Amino acid sequence: MRHVLTNADEATVRKITENATTPGVWLKTFVSPEMLTPWLAPGWSVAGGPGFLMSAPLRASHAEVPDGYRLRTWGRADVIRTLVRTADGAFAARGQTAVTGSTAVVDQVETDPAHQRRGLGRLVMGTLANAAAGQGATVGVLGATPEGRALYETVGWHVLAPLTSATRGPGPVEA
Known part of the structure; x- marks a missing residue:
């Protein structure tokens, strides 16, 4: 519960x-x-x-997949998932979002420590924002750790509480 x-x-x-x-x-x-x-x-x-509870307006953006990585995005039962793998298939980063009307709830954003500082968190967030905006969401919300907060603030999110x-x-x- x-x-x-x-x-x-x-x-x-x-x-x-x-x-x-x-x-x-x-x-x-x-x-x-x-x-x-x-x-x-x-x-x-x-x-x-x-x-931290964080929020941001969702805007379409373009993010390049860095060399040596593959991006896959799919939806299942109202949840959009994105996964970044290395060229040999190893996990690098992921995230998901659920669109509920005009709001998208972002969850489980993670970058493997060996792949941090390569733009993968920015790629995941941009991909999720684009997919959610494509389904009509105009604002995103998420719960962040102190480490995650640093990433989210660099891509335009702000702390609400x-x-x-x-x-x-x-x-x-x-x-």
Whole structure:
């Protein structure tokens, strides 16, 4: 189960985290980790460090596939995926987006560390933006890590709010 709170407050977070005792339950909210942590019930912890909700207008752009790489883009069940592989077929980068009306939600953008700083993140983001715009989306949103934020800001995205995740751990709650 996953709870996403667009307007988090201490009472709501406490109620959810005290009642959700099953391991693996997630809570995502638009407050800083420092604010969320004291609101969590025992057995819960902040997961993954700080994050950011980001957004950008989607515009058609052209990005060249760097020499030595192949780009494949396809859709399945309202999700557009793009994958970059090396000439010999090894994974280099990927990402996906789902278009929901005028908004596209970008997710799972990743570049293999051995292939960073070669324009592949920019290629993936541009390819996803073009595909989403082609389906009528005018704005994109995503959740970013601090490392991802640096890439997204270079391609025109901006931070809307902090994004923090917490999860219920597998151990028993200690009184």
